[in-house]
Amino acid sequence: MTLPTPDIGTQTKSRDELAPVYNVICWNDPVNLMTYVTHVFVKIFGWEKKKAEKHMMEVHEKGKSLLVREGAEKAEFYVHQLQKYRLQATMERAE
Amino acid sequence: MKLVKLTSADAQYFLNSTELMVLRSLLRKFPFTPRFPARVTRRRGDPQTAERKKLLNQALAEHRRQLKASARNLLADEKIHSQDNGHLLTLTSEDRETLLQVLNDIRVGCWHALGKPEAPQPHTAALSNQEIKWHGLMHFTAHFEAYLVEDGEAEEKADA
Numbered sequence: 001m002t003l004p005t006p007d008i009g010t011q012t013k014s015r016d017e018l019a020p021v022y023n024v025i026c027w028n029d030p031v032n033l034m035t036y037v038t039h040v041f042v043k044i045f046g047w048e049k050k051k052a053e054k055h056m057m058e059v060h061e062k063g064k065s066l067l068v069r070e071g072a073e074k075a076e077f078y079v080h081q082l083q084k085y086r087l088q089a090t091m092e093r094a095e
Numbered sequence: 096m097k098l099v100k101l102t103s104a105d106a107q108y109f110l111n112s113t114e115l116m117v118l119r120s121l122l123r124k125f126p127f128t129p130r131f132p133a134r135v136t137r138r139r140g141d142p143q144t145a146e147r148k149k150l151l152n153q154a155l156a157e158h159r160r161q162l163k164a165s166a167r168n169l170l171a172d173e174k175i176h177s178q179d180n181g182h183l184l185t186l187t188s189e190d191r192e193t194l195l196q197v198l199n200d201i202r203v204g205c206w207h208a209l210g211k212p213e214a215p216q217p218h219t220a221a222l223s224n225q226e227i228k229w230h231g232l233m234h235f236t237a238h239f240e241a242y243l244v245e246d247g248e249a250e251e252k253a254d255a
Contacts, residue, residue, distance in 0.1 A: 031206040039244045084158045086203045090136045
C-alpha cells in the first residue's frame with residue numbers, strides 16, 4: 001500500500017500567499033543613544049534588558065537587526081511603535 | 096538631575112535651577128523634527144506599501160499631536176516642588192516616556208538640521224551660530240535622556 005505523496009511545495013506556497021510573514025528590522029543611525037535604543041526595545045517588546053542590548057549592539061555593529069518576524073498587522077504595529085520613538089524601523093517581507 | 100524617590104507609580108527627580116530652566120526651554124521647542132515622510136519598508140514592489148506608508152504617517156502625525164498636548168503638562172506647577180537649593184519634579188511612568196520621546200524628537204530634529212552627519216559630535220570649530228545651537232540642543236537632550244533611561248533601569252530592578 002502506498003500513501004499518496006502530499007504536494008508540499010504547492011501547499012507551502014499557498015499558505016505564504018495568504019499570510020505573508022514580515023521581518024521587523026531596526027536600522028542603525030548615528031543619533032539615537034545606545035541606552036535609549038535598548039530602553040525602547042524593552043518597552044515595546046517587553047524583552048529582558050540583556051536581549052534588548054544584544055539587538056541594540058547588532059544594530060550598532062552590523063547596521064541592522066531583525067527584531068521579530070510577524071504577520072503583516074503585527075509587524076505594522078511594531079513599526080509604528082518604534083518610529084514613534086524615532087527609531088529607523090521597517091517591515092520587510094520575509095523570503 | 097538625580098533620582099531621589101521611586102515607586103511603581105512615579106519617580107521624583109531633583110533638578111537644579113539651571114537644569115529646570117533648560118528643560119523648560121527644550122520642551123517649548125517641541126515639535127522640532129520636520130515632517131518628512133516616514134518609510135515603512137526599504138523594499139520595492141509590495142503593492143500594499145503605499146497604503147501602509149499613508150497609515151504610518153497618519154499615525155505619527157496623530158502621535159505628535161498627542162505628545163505636544165502632553166508635553167505642555169510635563170512641567171506643570173503641581174509636578175514641581177521648589178526647595179531652597181533646587182526643584183523636585185514628579186513624573187509618572189507615562190510622563191517619563193512622553194518626556195523621553197519629546198527630547199529625542201528634538202535631538203533627531205537637530206541631527207536632521209545639521210545634515211544628518213555620521214558623527215554627531217562636531218569635528219571643526221568653524222560652525223555657524225545656528226549649528227552651534229543645534230549641537231548644544233543635542234547635548235542637552237542627551238543629558239536628560241541618559242538620566243531618564245538609566246533611572247528606568249533602576250525602576251525595573253526595584254520592581255523585580
